[in-house]
Structure formats: structure tokens, C-alpha cells
Amino acid sequence: MSQEGNKYFSMQMDFVSVWERIKKSTDIKNITQLAAVIGKTQPTVSAKQGQKKEFPIEWAYLVSEKYGLSLNWVLKGEEPVRAGAAREPKNGYVLLIDEWLDEIKREDPRREEWFRCNFEDSFPSFKSWVQRKNAANQHRRLAETVA
Numbered sequence: 001m002s003q004e005g006n007k008y009f010s011m012q013m014d015f016v017s018v019w020e021r022i023k024k025s026t027d028i029k030n031i032t033q034l035a036a037v038i039g040k041t042q043p044t045v046s047a048k049q050g051q052k053k054e055f056p057i058e059w060a061y062l063v064s065e066k067y068g069l070s071l072n073w074v075l076k077g078e079e080p081v082r083a084g085a086a087r088e089p090k091n092g093y094v095l096l097i098d099e100w101l102d103e104i105k106r107e108d109p110r111r112e113e114w115f116r117c118n119f120e121d122s123f124p125s126f127k128s129w130v131q132r133k134n135a136a137n138q139h140r141r142l143a144e145t146v147a
Helices: 015-025 031-038 042-052 057-067 071-076 083-087 092-107 111-122 124-146
Strands: none
Touching: 015 042, 015 057, 015 071, 031 042, 031 057, 057 071, 057 124, 092 111, 111 124
């Protein structure tokens, strides 16, 4: 996995900072409530808080999914706070492409694959980015199954 694709897994997430953002953005206000959301026991969470001072990325992911928060917000404090806001297209041209793609998919669902292939051929850097993103997601899922 590339250095860029692995950036979340190599960073140490400061427990105090992440915990403060979670309390600020959710109705989770104590370690017992956090433990219930992430499927761990209160002593397990307390031990992680007290001994290692690191907030596990898997826990941050579970909180972000349950509360619709951006994972970047939970882990690093980067705006936007809400997950949906991070995914909204900002460029009017992107909106037009999205609308056009929806239209051609209704006519022939196979056109989506055609579009993907042509887009990746035209923009190899996008194809590389998708591969890095997919590798990071696989690593995250593996980490979740181990945890």
C-alpha cells in the first residue's frame, strides 16, 4: 500500500482530542456510552484511554458511521463535521456529469461500466487514487475484523 493510502493507519490518534470531538458532536458523554456504541466493554475503553492514550481508528469509524460524522472530523478535526457534506460535489460541471450519467444508465445500465473504463483511461491519476482508496478500505475492514 502506498504511503498516502496508508496515512490513517500510521498516525497515532490522540485519545483526548478524538474523545473531545466525539463528545462535542454526539450524545455520547461518557466512556460507558462510548463502549456501548463501539461494542466493547467499559474497562476495555478505559484501559485504552489510560494506558496507550491512542484512539483506535476502528472505534472512530464506528462512531462516525452511527452519527453521520466525517471520519476526518472525528480523527483529525478537519471540517466538515458531517459525512454528507464531505461528499457533496462542489463543481457545477460535476453535477452535470452526474445527471448525464444517471440518464444514460437508465437507457442502458452497462453504460456505467463503459463510462468508468473511459474515465479511468482518460485520467490515470484517478485510477491510481481509486486503487489506493480501495486498498485502504480493505486494510480498514481487516483491522475491524481483528479488533
